[in-house]
Amino acid sequence: SGLLEVRRLRKVYGGTAALADVDIHVGRGQLHALLGENGAGKSTLVKILAAVEHEDAGEVRLDGEALPPRRTPRTMAERGVVFIHQDLGLVATMTVAENIAQYAGYPTGLSGISWPATQARAREALARLDVALDPNVPVGELSIAEQAAVAIARALVQDARLIVLDEPTASLAAGEAARLLSTLERLREKGISCILVTHRLDEVLSHCDHVTVLRNGQVVGSRPVEELSRDD
Numbered sequence: 001s002g003l004l005e006v007r008r009l010r011k012v013y014g015g016t017a018a019l020a021d022v023d024i025h026v027g028r029g030q031l032h033a034l035l036g037e038n039g040a041g042k043s044t045l046v047k048i049l050a051a052v053e054h055e056d057a058g059e060v061r062l063d064g065e066a067l068p069p070r071r072t073p074r075t076m077a078e079r080g081v082v083f084i085h086q087d088l089g090l091v092a093t094m095t096v097a098e099n100i101a102q103y104a105g106y107p108t109g110l111s112g113i114s115w116p117a118t119q120a121r122a123r124e125a126l127a128r129l130d131v132a133l134d135p136n137v138p139v140g141e142l143s144i145a146e147q148a149a150v151a152i153a154r155a156l157v158q159d160a161r162l163i164v165l166d167e168p169t170a171s172l173a174a175g176e177a178a179r180l181l182s183t184l185e186r187l188r189e190k191g192i193s194c195i196l197v198t199h200r201l202d203e204v205l206s207h208c209d210h211v212t213v214l215r216n217g218q219v220v221g222s223r224p225v226e227e228l229s230r231d232d
Ligand code: ADP
Pocket: 013, 014, 016, 017, 018, 036, 037, 038, 039, 040, 041, 042, 043, 044, 045
């Protein structure tokens, strides 16, 4: 079975079903695109996975275990589910290593180790992503794709099993977006699963393993990308 299983998830806002019985299965090491137009329910699903919102019905299972309906963001972090917002959540004036070492509000496990050891962890996480960056450079001096690599490296340091990225490429030029997506592809070989929220079909076809399409709160299709490419 997969790493994440969302079953018959339902969320209603004042009469509007933002999610109507949504099923999603994310395999281990899978780069899973969540594709949909505005209003499809993508943000609602991400918020429920982040436990900043709660479902009205249905369940979320991680690694075969049902998560409690009233889970908290901390529960999710402790289980290795890491969220990367579109703004990446980095502090521009802090260095790469400082950003990787600190993750506001969540347990990082890094507070007990020395600064040189922290820098070494940062360097090692970046190396796992095949990204060569000086850990002592302020992230504000980096390209957006490099900054995204820092956010992903931070997730690795937190022992992420599932990384959820909310429209990370929405404001990027094609070259930068491609660089960011190829960094995400490094996660596949590490067995780390990834949910990429996007409305760009081109990046789904060229980088992702599986795509689930949401429309008006419902899953209208979910299949391996290789099947899609054959059909179209
Ligand atoms: P997406 O992220 O795909 O654009 P959303 O999850 O933001 O979609 O929205 C899905 C539907 O739920 C939309 O019809 C939206 O207007 C509605 N919705 C989302 N959040 C709220 C809210 N807090 N209050 C009322 N309606 C909401």
